[in-house]
Protein backbone atom coordinates (compact mmCIF):
# COMPACT_ATOMS: atom_id res chain seq x y z
CA UNK A 1 0.00 0.00 0.00
CA UNK A 2 2.81 2.35 0.91
CA UNK A 3 4.37 1.74 -2.49
CA UNK A 4 1.07 2.56 -4.24
CA UNK A 5 0.73 5.73 -2.19
CA UNK A 6 4.25 6.71 -3.11
CA UNK A 7 3.66 5.97 -6.81
CA UNK A 8 0.42 7.94 -6.69
CA UNK A 9 1.93 11.05 -5.14
CA UNK A 10 5.57 11.28 -6.26
CA UNK A 11 5.58 9.68 -9.69
CA UNK A 12 3.06 11.89 -11.50
CA UNK A 13 4.97 15.02 -10.50
CA UNK A 14 8.26 13.51 -11.64
CA UNK A 15 6.75 12.29 -14.92
CA UNK A 16 4.88 15.47 -15.86
CA UNK A 17 7.83 16.80 -17.90
CA UNK A 18 7.59 13.66 -20.05
CA UNK A 19 4.30 14.99 -21.49
CA UNK A 20 5.98 18.24 -22.49
CA UNK A 21 8.95 16.40 -23.95
CA UNK A 22 6.62 14.22 -26.06
CA UNK A 23 4.72 17.29 -27.25
CA UNK A 24 7.98 19.08 -28.15
CA UNK A 25 9.29 16.09 -30.11
CA UNK A 26 5.96 15.88 -31.98
CA UNK A 27 6.29 19.56 -33.00
CA UNK A 28 9.90 19.04 -34.06
CA UNK A 29 8.98 16.19 -36.41
CA UNK A 30 5.96 18.07 -37.80
CA UNK A 31 8.22 21.09 -38.44
CA UNK A 32 10.68 18.90 -40.36
CA UNK A 33 7.74 17.45 -42.33
CA UNK A 34 6.41 20.93 -43.16
CA UNK A 35 9.85 22.19 -44.20
CA UNK A 36 10.24 19.25 -46.61
CA UNK A 37 6.74 18.84 -48.01
CA UNK A 38 4.91 22.14 -47.49
CA UNK A 39 7.61 24.82 -47.70
CA UNK A 40 9.81 22.58 -49.93
CA UNK A 41 12.85 24.37 -48.58
CA UNK A 42 15.36 21.60 -47.91
CA UNK A 43 18.13 24.13 -47.17
CA UNK A 44 16.49 24.80 -43.77
CA UNK A 45 17.27 21.25 -42.71
CA UNK A 46 20.99 22.08 -42.66
CA UNK A 47 20.59 24.91 -40.16
CA UNK A 48 19.71 22.84 -37.13
CA UNK A 49 19.70 25.78 -34.70
CA UNK A 50 17.17 27.69 -36.81
CA UNK A 51 15.11 24.56 -37.30
CA UNK A 52 14.95 23.99 -33.54
CA UNK A 53 13.87 27.62 -32.95
CA UNK A 54 11.18 27.14 -35.59
CA UNK A 55 9.95 23.91 -33.97
CA UNK A 56 9.93 25.54 -30.53
CA UNK A 57 8.04 28.54 -31.91
CA UNK A 58 5.44 26.09 -33.31
CA UNK A 59 5.09 24.45 -29.89
CA UNK A 60 4.88 27.81 -28.09
CA UNK A 61 2.41 29.39 -30.53
CA UNK A 62 -0.01 26.54 -29.93
CA UNK A 63 0.57 25.96 -26.21
CA UNK A 64 2.20 29.11 -24.79
CA UNK A 65 -1.09 30.62 -23.65
CA UNK A 66 -2.16 27.47 -21.76
CA UNK A 67 1.32 27.16 -20.28
CA UNK A 68 1.17 30.72 -18.98
CA UNK A 69 -2.18 30.65 -17.18
CA UNK A 70 -0.62 29.79 -13.86
CA UNK A 71 2.79 31.20 -13.10
CA UNK A 72 4.84 30.19 -10.05
CA UNK A 73 5.19 32.21 -6.86
CA UNK A 74 4.69 35.97 -6.54
CA UNK A 75 5.56 36.71 -10.19
CA UNK A 76 2.64 39.08 -10.79
CA UNK A 77 3.56 41.30 -7.84
CA UNK A 78 7.18 41.47 -9.04
CA UNK A 79 6.24 42.33 -12.63
CA UNK A 80 3.68 44.92 -11.52
CA UNK A 81 6.52 46.87 -9.88
CA UNK A 82 8.43 47.26 -13.19
CA UNK A 83 8.79 50.86 -14.27
CA UNK A 84 10.85 53.20 -16.44
CA UNK A 85 12.91 51.60 -19.20
CA UNK A 86 12.44 47.84 -19.11
CA UNK A 87 14.08 44.95 -20.98
CA UNK A 88 12.24 41.62 -21.24
CA UNK A 89 14.54 38.78 -22.30
CA UNK A 90 12.83 36.18 -24.51
CA UNK A 91 9.23 37.45 -24.24
CA UNK A 92 8.05 34.73 -26.65
CA UNK A 93 4.61 35.63 -27.99
CA UNK A 94 4.03 38.02 -25.10
CA UNK A 95 1.86 35.76 -22.96
CA UNK A 96 3.02 37.39 -19.74
CA UNK A 97 2.78 41.00 -20.95
CA UNK A 98 -0.69 41.53 -19.38
CA UNK A 99 0.91 40.89 -15.98
CA UNK A 100 2.90 44.17 -16.21
CA UNK A 101 1.41 47.57 -15.40
CA UNK A 102 1.95 49.25 -18.79
CA UNK A 103 1.11 52.70 -17.41
CA UNK A 104 4.21 52.63 -15.13
CA UNK A 105 6.54 51.70 -18.00
CA UNK A 106 8.14 54.39 -20.15
CA UNK A 107 9.61 52.06 -22.80
CA UNK A 108 9.76 48.28 -23.01
CA UNK A 109 12.18 46.29 -25.16
CA UNK A 110 11.61 42.59 -25.84
CA UNK A 111 14.69 40.63 -27.01
CA UNK A 112 13.14 37.68 -28.86
CA UNK A 113 15.26 35.64 -31.33
CA UNK A 114 12.41 33.49 -32.71
CA UNK A 115 11.10 35.57 -35.61
CA UNK A 116 7.97 33.39 -35.90
CA UNK A 117 6.86 34.60 -32.45
CA UNK A 118 7.09 38.33 -33.28
CA UNK A 119 3.61 38.79 -34.82
CA UNK A 120 1.97 37.33 -31.67
CA UNK A 121 4.32 39.34 -29.46
CA UNK A 122 3.38 42.65 -31.09
CA UNK A 123 -0.31 41.74 -30.99
CA UNK A 124 -0.16 40.89 -27.27
CA UNK A 125 1.84 44.07 -26.51
CA UNK A 126 -1.01 46.10 -28.03
CA UNK A 127 -3.61 44.11 -26.10
CA UNK A 128 -1.70 44.68 -22.84
CA UNK A 129 -1.86 48.46 -23.38
CA UNK A 130 1.76 49.17 -24.35
CA UNK A 131 0.86 51.01 -27.57
CA UNK A 132 3.97 52.52 -29.15
CA UNK A 133 6.03 51.92 -25.98
CA UNK A 134 6.85 48.31 -26.89
CA UNK A 135 9.80 47.52 -29.17
CA UNK A 136 10.47 43.95 -30.31
CA UNK A 137 14.16 43.28 -30.98
CA UNK A 138 15.12 40.33 -33.16
CA UNK A 139 18.01 39.10 -31.02
CA UNK A 140 18.95 36.87 -28.12
CA UNK A 141 19.92 37.90 -24.59
CA UNK A 142 23.59 36.98 -25.09
CA UNK A 143 25.80 40.10 -25.39
CA UNK A 144 27.05 39.38 -28.94
CA UNK A 145 23.45 39.40 -30.17
CA UNK A 146 21.78 41.82 -27.73
CA UNK A 147 24.33 44.65 -27.69
CA UNK A 148 24.31 45.28 -31.50
CA UNK A 149 20.49 45.16 -31.46
CA UNK A 150 20.37 47.73 -28.63
CA UNK A 151 22.78 49.97 -30.58
CA UNK A 152 20.62 49.66 -33.67
CA UNK A 153 17.48 50.59 -31.75
CA UNK A 154 19.24 53.61 -30.25
CA UNK A 155 19.01 52.50 -26.58
CA UNK A 156 22.78 52.27 -26.31
CA UNK A 157 24.65 55.37 -27.25
CA UNK A 158 28.38 55.94 -27.28
CA UNK A 159 28.80 54.46 -23.82
CA UNK A 160 28.04 51.07 -25.29
CA UNK A 161 30.63 51.02 -28.04
CA UNK A 162 32.84 48.51 -26.25
CA UNK A 163 30.10 45.94 -26.08
CA UNK A 164 28.63 46.92 -22.72
CA UNK A 165 26.85 49.93 -21.31
CA UNK A 166 29.20 51.48 -18.79
CA UNK A 167 26.52 53.04 -16.62
CA UNK A 168 23.62 50.78 -17.46
CA UNK A 169 20.49 51.77 -19.30
CA UNK A 170 17.63 49.70 -17.86
CA UNK A 171 15.59 50.23 -14.69
CA UNK A 172 14.30 46.65 -14.78
CA UNK A 173 15.40 43.54 -16.67
CA UNK A 174 12.98 40.59 -16.64
CA UNK A 175 14.04 37.00 -17.17
CA UNK A 176 11.00 34.73 -17.16
CA UNK A 177 11.50 31.12 -18.30
CA UNK A 178 14.39 32.06 -20.57
CA UNK A 179 17.79 31.77 -18.85
CA UNK A 180 17.49 27.98 -19.17
CA UNK A 181 18.00 28.41 -22.93
CA UNK A 182 20.47 31.25 -23.43
CA UNK A 183 23.93 30.29 -24.66
CA UNK A 184 26.91 30.62 -22.25
CA UNK A 185 24.65 31.64 -19.35
CA UNK A 186 27.42 32.91 -17.06
CA UNK A 187 28.57 35.56 -19.53
CA UNK A 188 25.04 36.33 -20.67
CA UNK A 189 23.84 37.01 -17.12
CA UNK A 190 26.94 39.12 -16.43
CA UNK A 191 26.15 41.10 -19.60
CA UNK A 192 22.58 41.71 -18.38
CA UNK A 193 23.87 42.83 -14.99
CA UNK A 194 26.02 45.45 -16.75
CA UNK A 195 23.01 46.74 -18.65
CA UNK A 196 21.19 47.53 -15.39
CA UNK A 197 21.34 51.11 -14.13
CA UNK A 198 22.81 51.55 -10.63
CA UNK A 199 19.92 50.67 -8.30
CA UNK A 200 18.23 48.79 -11.17
CA UNK A 201 16.36 45.55 -10.59
CA UNK A 202 16.36 42.11 -12.17
CA UNK A 203 13.14 40.07 -11.96
CA UNK A 204 13.77 36.33 -12.08
CA UNK A 205 11.39 33.43 -12.67
CA UNK A 206 13.45 30.49 -13.90
CA UNK A 207 13.56 26.73 -13.61
CA UNK A 208 16.91 25.48 -12.39
CA UNK A 209 18.93 22.45 -11.32
CA UNK A 210 17.19 20.63 -8.45
CA UNK A 211 18.70 21.72 -5.09
CA UNK A 212 18.83 18.10 -3.86
CA UNK A 213 21.57 18.74 -1.29
CA UNK A 214 19.35 21.20 0.61
CA UNK A 215 15.60 21.50 0.12
CA UNK A 216 15.24 19.49 -3.13
CA UNK A 217 14.99 15.80 -3.92
CA UNK A 218 17.54 13.32 -5.24
CA UNK A 219 14.85 11.54 -7.30
CA UNK A 220 13.89 14.78 -9.01
CA UNK A 221 17.57 15.50 -9.62
CA UNK A 222 17.91 12.07 -11.22
CA UNK A 223 14.81 12.73 -13.35
CA UNK A 224 16.47 15.91 -14.64
CA UNK A 225 19.46 13.85 -15.70
CA UNK A 226 17.24 11.26 -17.45
CA UNK A 227 15.12 13.86 -19.31
CA UNK A 228 18.29 15.58 -20.48
CA UNK A 229 19.65 12.27 -21.80
CA UNK A 230 16.31 11.75 -23.60
CA UNK A 231 16.88 14.94 -25.63
CA UNK A 232 15.13 17.66 -23.59
CA UNK A 233 17.53 20.46 -24.69
CA UNK A 234 17.33 19.38 -28.33
CA UNK A 235 13.53 19.28 -28.60
CA UNK A 236 12.87 22.19 -26.22
CA UNK A 237 14.74 24.86 -28.20
CA UNK A 238 17.98 24.62 -26.19
CA UNK A 239 16.29 24.66 -22.75
CA UNK A 240 18.47 23.00 -20.09
CA UNK A 241 17.03 21.42 -16.94
CA UNK A 242 20.28 21.35 -14.99
CA UNK A 243 21.36 25.00 -15.05
CA UNK A 244 23.01 26.52 -11.99
CA UNK A 245 21.29 29.84 -12.66
CA UNK A 246 21.13 31.02 -8.99
CA UNK A 247 24.92 30.63 -8.77
CA UNK A 248 25.51 32.57 -12.03
CA UNK A 249 23.15 35.31 -10.89
CA UNK A 250 24.98 35.73 -7.59
CA UNK A 251 28.38 35.77 -9.32
CA UNK A 252 27.27 38.35 -11.91
CA UNK A 253 27.60 41.21 -9.39
CA UNK A 254 31.25 40.29 -8.73
CA UNK A 255 33.00 41.27 -5.52
CA UNK A 256 30.74 44.24 -4.78
CA UNK A 257 27.71 41.92 -4.66
CA UNK A 258 24.02 42.81 -5.14
CA UNK A 259 22.36 45.36 -2.88
CA UNK A 260 19.46 42.89 -2.62
CA UNK A 261 19.48 39.22 -3.61
CA UNK A 262 16.10 37.68 -2.91
CA UNK A 263 15.38 34.37 -4.62
CA UNK A 264 13.15 31.58 -3.34
CA UNK A 265 12.47 28.09 -4.63
CA UNK A 266 8.95 27.12 -5.65
CA UNK A 267 8.26 23.35 -5.48
CA UNK A 268 11.92 22.38 -4.92
CA UNK A 269 11.12 18.65 -4.90
CA UNK A 270 9.93 18.41 -8.52
CA UNK A 271 11.93 17.82 -11.71
CA UNK A 272 11.36 21.38 -12.94
CA UNK A 273 11.77 23.51 -9.80
CA UNK A 274 11.62 27.29 -10.16
CA UNK A 275 13.46 30.10 -8.44
CA UNK A 276 11.64 33.39 -8.30
CA UNK A 277 12.50 36.78 -6.91
CA UNK A 278 14.20 40.12 -7.42
CA UNK A 279 17.82 41.26 -7.36
CA UNK A 280 18.87 44.89 -7.00
CA UNK A 281 22.14 46.35 -8.24
CA UNK A 282 24.02 48.65 -5.86
CA UNK A 283 23.18 52.34 -6.38
Ligand SMILES: C[S@@+](CC[C@H](N)C(=O)[O-])C[C@H]1O[C@@H](n2cnc3c(N)ncnc32)[C@H](O)[C@@H]1O
Nearest residue numbers: 090091092095096114140141176177178181182
Ligand atom coordinates in the same frame (compact mmCIF):
# COMPACT_ATOMS: atom_id res chain seq x y z
C1 LIG B 1 9.62 29.23 -22.59
S1 LIG B 1 9.55 30.61 -23.62
C2 LIG B 1 9.12 31.88 -22.44
C3 LIG B 1 8.52 33.09 -23.04
C4 LIG B 1 8.15 34.19 -22.04
N1 LIG B 1 9.31 34.70 -21.35
C5 LIG B 1 7.13 33.66 -21.06
O1 LIG B 1 7.50 33.30 -19.94
O2 LIG B 1 5.95 33.61 -21.43
C6 LIG B 1 11.30 30.92 -23.90
C7 LIG B 1 11.54 32.05 -24.88
O3 LIG B 1 12.94 32.35 -24.91
C8 LIG B 1 13.31 32.57 -26.26
N2 LIG B 1 14.77 32.36 -26.38
C9 LIG B 1 15.42 31.26 -26.79
N3 LIG B 1 16.75 31.48 -26.81
C10 LIG B 1 16.93 32.76 -26.40
C11 LIG B 1 18.06 33.60 -26.25
N4 LIG B 1 19.29 33.17 -26.51
N5 LIG B 1 17.86 34.87 -25.82
C12 LIG B 1 16.61 35.32 -25.56
N6 LIG B 1 15.50 34.58 -25.71
C13 LIG B 1 15.66 33.33 -26.12
C14 LIG B 1 12.47 31.58 -27.02
O4 LIG B 1 12.38 31.91 -28.39
C15 LIG B 1 11.15 31.69 -26.30
O5 LIG B 1 10.37 32.71 -26.82
